[in-house]
Amino acid sequence: MAERTLDCLGEACPIPLVKAQKAMDEMAVGDVLIVNIDHSCAMKNLPDWARSAGHNVEIEEVGEGEWDIIIEKAK
Amino acid sequence: MIMEKKIEYYDVVVIGGGPAGMTAALYAGRARLKTLLIEKSLIGGMATYTSEIENYPGFPDPIDGIALMKLFDKQFRRFGVDVKLTDVRSVSIECNAKVVSTFRCDYHAKAVVVSTGNKPRLTGGKNEEKFLNDKGISFCATCDAARNTDKRVMIIGSGDAAIEEGMFLSKFAREVIVSVIHDEGIMDANKVAQEKAMANHRMTFMWNTVVDSFEGDEMLKRVVLKNVKTGEMVPVDVDGCFLFIGYVPNTKIFEGFLDMTNRGYIKTNEDMETNQEGVYAVGDCREKTLRQVATAVGDGAIAGFIAEKYVEEIEYVQKEIFEAKGLVMAFVYNAVDGVDREYLSRVEQIQREYRDKVQLRRIDVYKSDRIACRLSYTATPSLIFMKEGVVLENITDLSNLDKKVAEVIAARG
Numbered sequence: 402m403a404e405r406t407l408d409c410l411g412e413a414c415p416i417p418l419v420k421a422q423k424a425m426d427e428m429a430v431g432d433v434l435i436v437n438i439d440h441s442c443a444m445k446n447l448p449d450w451a452r453s454a455g456h457n458v459e460i461e462e463v464g465e466g467e468w469d470i471i472i473e474k475a476k
Numbered sequence: 477m478i479m480e481k482k483i484e485y486y487d488v489v490v491i492g493g494g495p496a497g498m499t500a501a502l503y504a505g506r507a508r509l510k511t512l513l514i515e516k517s518l519i520g521g522m523a524t525y526t527s528e529i530e531n532y533p534g535f536p537d538p539i540d541g542i543a544l545m546k547l548f549d550k551q552f553r554r555f556g557v558d559v560k561l562t563d564v565r566s567v568s569i570e571c572n573a574k575v576v577s578t579f580r581c582d583y584h585a586k587a588v589v590v591s592t593g594n595k596p597r598l599t600g601g602k603n604e605e606k607f608l609n610d611k612g613i614s615f616c617a618t619c620d621a622a623r624n625t626d627k628r629v630m631i632i633g634s635g636d637a638a639i640e641e642g643m644f645l646s647k648f649a650r651e652v653i654v655s656v657i658h659d660e661g662i663m664d665a666n667k668v669a670q671e672k673a674m675a676n677h678r679m680t681f682m683w684n685t686v687v688d689s690f691e692g693d694e695m696l697k698r699v700v701l702k703n704v705k706t707g708e709m710v711p712v713d714v715d716g717c718f719l720f721i722g723y724v725p726n727t728k729i730f731e732g733f734l735d736m737t738n739r740g741y742i743k744t745n746e747d748m749e750t751n752q753e754g755v756y757a758v759g760d761c762r763e764k765t766l767r768q769v770a771t772a773v774g775d776g777a778i779a780g781f782i783a784e785k786y787v788e789e790i791e792y793v794q795k796e797i798f799e800a801k802g803l804v805m806a807f808v809y810n811a812v813d814g815v816d817r818e819y820l821s822r823v824e825q826i827q828r829e830y831r832d833k834v835q836l837r838r839i840d841v842y843k844s845d846r847i848a849c850r851l852s853y854t855a856t857p858s859l860i861f862m863k864e865g866v867v868l869e870n871i872t873d874l875s876n877l878d879k880k881v882a883e884v885i886a887a888r889g
Contacts, residue, residue, distance in 0.1 A: 414619060415610035441542060442619040444518035445525075450609045452516075452563060457579045460517070460561035468561070 403428065406435045410467070414442040421447055421472070425456070428474050436470040437463070444468060482581040486512045487787045488780075489576045489585040491564050492726075494521025496759025496772035496779075497591030498548045503780020504589075505555030509787055512583060513552070514576070516563035520545025521593045522723070522760065523769050526637075527618045527644040532769045541618065544769070564592075566729055567755075572790075574754060586790055587754045587783040590730065590742060591776065594723035594760040594767070599632060601699075602689035607717075612696020614718050617641035621648045627715035630655060630699050632687055638720035639665035639673045645718070646678040653712060655685045655701055685710065690717070725761045737763050748779040753846070754786050786846075793850050797837055798865040803889050805881070806837040808848045809857045819857045819874055826881050833889045834861075834881075863888060 407424055409417035421436050428434060436447060444460070447470050451458045457473040488504040490497045493515030504511040518524055526541035535544065553559070562578045567588060569575070576583040596615040598604055607613045614620045621644065629649045631642040634656040646652045654673075656663060660683040663670050673679050685701040688709060692698060699717050701710045725740045735743045735751040741764075742757035744750055750757050758775035760767045797804055807823045809816035820838065827836040841848050841856055851860045854872060861869040861884050869884050 413622075418610050441518055441524065442616070445616060445619060446610055448517045448563075453609075458563065459579065462559070462561065 403432045404435065405432065406437065409436055409438050409443065411439065412443075413440050414446060417443040418446050418450060421470075422450070425451075425454075425472065425474060430474050430476060432474050434472045434474070436472070437467070438470060439467045441466070443470075481577075484512075484581055484583050486510050486558075486583055486585045488512070488587045488589065488783050489514065489574070489583050490589040490591060491567070491576060492516075492521065492591035492593055492759070492761070493519040493549075493559070494591060494593045494759055494772060495523055495545070495548055495769045496593075496776040497521075497589065498545075498552045499773045499776025500589040500591060500756070500758055500780040500783070501557045501776075502552035502555055503777055504783055505552060505557040507780070507784040509784060511556075512558045512560065512585075514560045514562060514564055514578065514583075517561070519549050519559075519561075522595075525616045525618065527621075527641060529769060564729065567733060569752065574752075586787045587756070589748075589776075589779045589783060590727075590734070590750070590755065590757040590761060591759045591772075592726040592730075592761045595726055596719055597722045597724050599687040599719060599721060601687035604687075604690055607690050607692065607696040611694065612692060612716055613690065614716060615720075617645050617718060620716065620718075621645055624649045624716050626650050628653070628713070630712060630714045630717045631720060632717065633720035633722070634658060634663035634665060635720060635722070636665045636669060638718075639663060639669040641718065641720060642679060643669070643673055643676060646676055649715075650678065652676075652679045653714070654679060654681045655687065655699075656681055656683050657686055657704060659683060682710070682712075723760065723767075727761050746778075747782045748775055749782065754783075754790075756783060789844075789847055790850075793847050797851070797862060800835060800837075800862075802863070803834045803885065804837060804862045805834050805884075806839050806851055806860045806862065807857065808839045808841060808851070808853045808855075808860060811840045811842045813856070816857045819877075822874075822877060823859065826878055830881070830885055830889075833885050861888065 417438050424434055448458045451472045456475045459471045461469040463469055487509035488511045490501045490513045493513050501511050501513040523541045523545050528538035530538040566577045573584040574588045625648045627649050628651045631638050631654045642652050684703050684705045688702040689700045698711050698713050727740045742762050744757050744762055748756040748758050756779040758779045759772040839848050859871045868888055
């Protein structure tokens with residue numbers, strides 16, 4: 402079960418989403434991707450996309466306006 | 477990897493962190509209830525998709541939706557509310573506890589507030605799915621305005637959101653084309669917005685049109701509109717397309733559990749109570765006339781307050797009746813009924829004689845008979861005897877009361 406972190410701090414939409422989609426393609430089922438973000442727009446599209454793709458998603462609030470989106474590849 | 481599911485206990489779990497949910501959590505937290513708010517993505521919900529809110533009282537100057545929601549966020553967290561950012565998979569009732577399940581955890585709650593809100597409705601046009609998720613179709617002008625600087629964008633819809641967000645976009649985009657289903661000059665938006673939009677030289681309108689299809693390669697390049705009067709197809713080259721054609725409720729996981737309208741909105745009474753005891757619905761997911769931040773806040777306040785009363789009530793019943801030591805007699809009565817009140821003094825008198833053998837609990841059904849219902853009462857006035865959480869006798873004929881009480885105490889005391 403590999404874990405990979407993607408630093409998207411300072412990056413606006415759609416960059417975090419595009420990077421996360423690319424990273425997920427390269428990962429195996431059960432692997433976990435952690436995406437660091439600080440643009441609220443990515444909070445709207447990234448978790449939604451990952452859930453609609455069937456993955457398990459949880460979000461940690463790292464600080465005010467900063468989040469870690471944790472995606473477990475489920476298929 | 478199958479992880480053991482965690483179980484955590486709360487008084488109140490609020491599902492959804494928009495203005496309605498945050499207000500319910502604020503009231504519950506302030507009432508010192510152990511409260512959890514679960515939000516699947518960004519705290520603030522659909523309000524964070526609004527560039528300017530100018531009708532929320534207390535803010536005389538228009539305020540950005542995200543900024544207003546940050547203030548809500550800061551306020552409810554002051555009252556010790558826990559927050560989890562994850563999505564709820566199901567809600568069920570197991571042995572009097574409501575179980576709210578997420579991917580990793582089952583939260584057991586005494587009361588649940590459903591504030592799952594709305595999501596934008598899609599057009600149903602061909603290839604729509606292909607261009608969602610940042611491929612050209614957007615629902616959020618504030619999120620995507622900057623990247624449409626000097627671009628040509630299309631808006632679908634003519635309600636408040638469509639016209640107001642269209643005007644916001646026109647500060648960035650060089651051209652904003654609005655597809656309106658109605659005849660020329662007719663829009664659903666408020667009059668002020670309509671007037672401003674008609675005078676905005678960057679906005680143009682295509683009347684009597686709906687989306688037929690979305691076209692492009694990786695990204696959206698063209699929207700093909702259909703004239704609903706003539707059937708004519710009109711391809712329009714655009715850099716982005718924003719859908720503002722209304723909303724659908726996020727209530728799918730409650731199907732079969734909560735009563736809903738045929739459009740999926742949860743039915744409640746004016747106390748926000750659903751058909752499930754201790755489960756409340758507030759905000760945009762609830763069947764109501766006006767869905768605004770201002771009305772969401774009212775719903776949330778009511779649900780927070782009613783949930784507090786409910787939790788108090790079940791704690792009272794649990795502690796004072798079901799877990800009480802020895803024999804308990806519960807007198808169920810209606811305080812506004814004169815006959816009931818006479819029986820109450822009679823019962824109190826009798827209990828004084830047997831004060832070492834039986835405890836008295838007075839249960840007034842005037843405002844609500846929910847506590848009495850837990851004891852399976854059938855009438856007022858009535859006297860229900862209980863021991864170790866079990867109903868032993870339910871006496872509804874209160875003639876010869878002294879004798880009956882004496883008999884029960886002799887047999888069961």
